[in-house]
Amino acid sequence: MTLHGADVIRFSIGSLRGFPSRTVLMLVAMAIGVCSVVVLTSLGEGARRYVTGEFASLGTNLIIVFPGRSETAGINPTTMMGETPRDLTLDDARSLLRSYNVLRIAPINVGSADVSWKGRSRDVVILGSSHELLGIRHWEMGQGRFLPQADLDLATPVAVIGSKIRNELFGAKRALGEWIRIGDRRFRIIGIMGSEGRSIGVDVQETVIIPVASAQQMFNTSSLFRLLVEAKSRDAIETVKAFVIDTLQERHQGEKDVTVITQDAVLETFDRILGTLTYAVGGIAAISLAVAGILIMNVMLVAVSQRTAEIGLLKALGASPRQIIILILTEAMILSALGAFTGLLLGQLGSLIVRHTFPVLPAYAPAWASVAALVVALITGLLFSLMPARRAAQLDPVLALSRR
Amino acid sequence: MIELVNIHRNFQVGDQTVHALDDVTLNIDAGEYVSIMGPSGSGKSTLLNLLGLLDQPSSGTYRLNGQDVTSLGNLRQAQVRNREIGFVFQMFHLIPRLTAAENVELPLLLAGLEPEQRHPRVARALDELHLTDRSHHKPEQLSGGQRQRVAIARATVTKPNVLLADEPTGNLDHKSGQDVIHILEELNDRGITLIVVTHDPEIGRRAQRQLHMMDGRLVDGQGTG
Ligand SMILES: Nc1ncnc2c1ncn2[C@@H]1O[C@H](COP(=O)(O)OP(=O)(O)OP(=O)(O)O)[C@@H](O)[C@H]1O
Numbered sequence: 183m184t185l186h187g188a189d190v191i192r193f194s195i196g197s198l199r200g201f202p203s204r205t206v207l208m209l210v211a212m213a214i215g216v217c218s219v220v221v222l223t224s225l226g227e228g229a230r231r232y233v234t235g236e237f238a239s240l241g242t243n244l245i246i247v248f249p250g251r252s253e254t255a256g257i258n259p260t261t262m263m264g265e266t267p268r269d270l271t272l273d274d275a276r277s278l279l280r281s282y283n284v285l286r287i288a289p290i291n292v293g294s295a296d297v298s299w300k301g302r303s304r305d306v307v308i309l310g311s312s313h314e315l316l317g318i319r320h321w322e323m324g325q326g327r328f329l330p331q332a333d334l335d336l337a338t339p340v341a342v343i344g345s346k347i348r349n350e351l352f353g354a355k356r357a358l359g360e361w362i363r364i365g366d367r368r369f370r371i372i373g374i375m376g377s378e379g380r381s382i383g384v385d386v387q388e389t390v391i392i393p394v395a396s397a398q399q400m401f402n403t404s405s406l407f408r409l410l411v412e413a414k415s416r417d418a419i420e421t422v423k424a425f426v427i428d429t430l431q432e433r434h435q436g437e438k439d440v441t442v443i444t445q446d447a448v449l450e451t452f453d454r455i456l457g458t459l460t461y462a463v464g465g466i467a468a469i470s471l472a473v474a475g476i477l478i479m480n481v482m483l484v485a486v487s488q489r490t491a492e493i494g495l496l497k498a499l500g501a502s503p504r505q506i507i508i509l510i511l512t513e514a515m516i517l518s519a520l521g522a523f524t525g526l527l528l529g530q531l532g533s534l535i536v537r538h539t540f541p542v543l544p545a546y547a548p549a550w551a552s553v554a555a556l557v558v559a560l561i562t563g564l565l566f567s568l569m570p571a572r573r574a575a576q577l578d579p580v581l582a583l584s585r586r
Numbered sequence: 587m588i589e590l591v592n593i594h595r596n597f598q599v600g601d602q603t604v605h606a607l608d609d610v611t612l613n614i615d616a617g618e619y620v621s622i623m624g625p626s627g628s629g630k631s632t633l634l635n636l637l638g639l640l641d642q643p644s645s646g647t648y649r650l651n652g653q654d655v656t657s658l659g660n661l662r663q664a665q666v667r668n669r670e671i672g673f674v675f676q677m678f679h680l681i682p683r684l685t686a687a688e689n690v691e692l693p694l695l696l697a698g699l700e701p702e703q704r705h706p707r708v709a710r711a712l713d714e715l716h717l718t719d720r721s722h723h724k725p726e727q728l729s730g731g732q733r734q735r736v737a738i739a740r741a742t743v744t745k746p747n748v749l750l751a752d753e754p755t756g757n758l759d760h761k762s763g764q765d766v767i768h769i770l771e772e773l774n775d776r777g778i779t780l781i782v783v784t785h786d787p788e789i790g791r792r793a794q795r796q797l798h799m800m801d802g803r804l805v806d807g808q809g810t811g
Pocket residue numbers: 581597598599604605606624625626627628629630631632633
């Protein structure tokens with residue numbers, strides 16, 4: 183007395199087609215549930231990828247050093263004595279190159295100055311740095327070369343300009359090799375940045391980059407704004423961080439007067455927050471699956487009472503309670519599966535639309551979300567149709583058949 | 587073949603107990619043709635449902651082919667229904683979305699037979715009832731008489747020993763009713779045990795053995811005749 187799988191499925195599909203409105207209702211409920219899980223998690227995942235991507239574009243395996251302590255704790259010995267934090271100098275920067283684990287460093291100074299060429303001028307952010315900055319930041323050159331590899335103390339009068347600056351000052355004319363005036367000094371343009379080069383905070387297209395020593399002279403400072411240190415590998419980051427702190431403390435007469443943050447720490451925090459967010463919205467969307475489950479239960483209960491006579495007949499023809507349960511459950515499972523797959527397709531379509539509308543957002547639903555949505559849909563479909571199925575199996579065939 | 591001993595079937599309606607069957611003792615031999623008559627509410631259908639294992643007695647023993655079937659579990663009872671017993675109802679009870687052939691196939695499907703084994707048997711059953719050209723029609727496309735013939739084909743496709751018919755002509759015109767009775771009698775001629783519940787004395791008289799019921803009891807002495 184074992185039913186054949188193919189027979190069960192054919193019979194169930196037949197009865198589903200016999201009640202199209204009920205079938206469509208349940209399909210839609212399941213599809214909406216699964217679809218919302220897919221779309222919402224793809225939004226969350228998109229946000230996570232966008233933010234982490236932006237951070238990663240700042241550089242990889244990066245350790246950022248800046249002068250002053252980050253603690254906001256109001257009173258410490260230095261503030262008591264009215265001392266200002268010690269400068270972060272080029273010598274400090276050079277001292278870090280001693281470590282085997284440090285791949286390269288780039289000191290950074292920032293200021294703003296008037297940049298002019300043949301009467302045209304504008305106020306521009308000036309970035310003082312070194313040859314290594316290009317590699318650390320993964321920037322691309324548009325034309326010419328970046329700052330030359332030279333001693334950090336060498337104030338060579340050369341400049342690399344952003345493409346926007348180039349357009350504003352030179353228009354269609356050739357900029358490479360021209361001399362421009364920055365503040366009261368003259369610099370020769372040796373390179374123009376490529377259009378790829380956006381990263382948080384700084385739009386390279388609107389900056390002019392000069393050797394760090396030139397910037398320090400121009401802004402009359404011996405301190406650095408930032409010091410970027412790139413570790414040899416991801417594993418070396420913590421070692422380098424400790425090395426940086428120790429070395430600078432030693433050089434600053436035992437004062438811990440710099441702040442060192444790692445790219446990864448920031449990245450991981452964002453990654454974690456947005457990952458959690460994705461789980462959360464996925465979970466909230468999964469509630470709609472539970473709602474779909476309750477709907478399935480009600481609709482299946484109605485279906486069972488609509489088909490009382492049929493179920494009674496099956497019993498009279500020799501169907502065992504188990505066979506009745508199998509038939510009803512199969513029906514519910516086919517519905518859930520069809521609904522879930524429809525929802526999956528709709529969800530993929532939805533995230534495709536999101537990606538089209540917001541191209542910066544890589545809104546791809548994570549695989550776990552799709553799988554989980556499918557599994558949850560099937561399980562709720564199964565659980566919520568158990569009760570109606572059992573009710574059908576317990577129907578009294580005499581009463582079922584005598585109803586007219 | 588069928589032995590009912592002191593069968594009672596009580597229904598509780600509110601605080602009142604209805605004795606639908608009141609101490610029924612009945613023996614029916616294999617191959618017999620039995621009609622059951624009696625006024626409405628006398629317990630005819632209840633008796634037939636009990637014989638078909640669709641219902642359980644409140645007390646008493648029912649032996650089918652020497653086996654006590656009242657104590658069987660759900661699954662075994664379903665198997666007995668499937669193999670030993672065929673039902674024909676007044677309301678036909680065909681599944682409207684299935685074709686005639688698919689309706690006839692159902693008991694074999696529930697028995698777990700392979701499609702290759704089912705199809706020739708379905709074809710033969712339909713052929714015996716002259717329904718071959720109607721096998722792909724839905725019930726709504728068939729006349730009442732044709733529907734009842736499909737139902738008979740369904741009841742006999744498993745080759746049961748017992749055929750139970752509860753007012754099989756109740757929803758048919760005179761001519762179709764006659765046809766159906768003749769078909770049932772033909773099946774009986776070929777060996778099936780036929781038990782027909784009817785209100786129509788003309789039909790009831792045709793049976794070799796006629797049982798009369800009154801208030802849940804068989805009229806005296808008929809049970810073990
Ligand atoms: N499920 C039930 N609950 C309560 N009472 C019932 C039930 N089924 C049958 N009865 C009662 O049992 C008695 C016998 O019913 P049954 O259906 O066997 O009569 P019948 O002889 O088939 O009548 P009819 O000729 O009208 O079909 C009736 O009084 C009926 O009301």
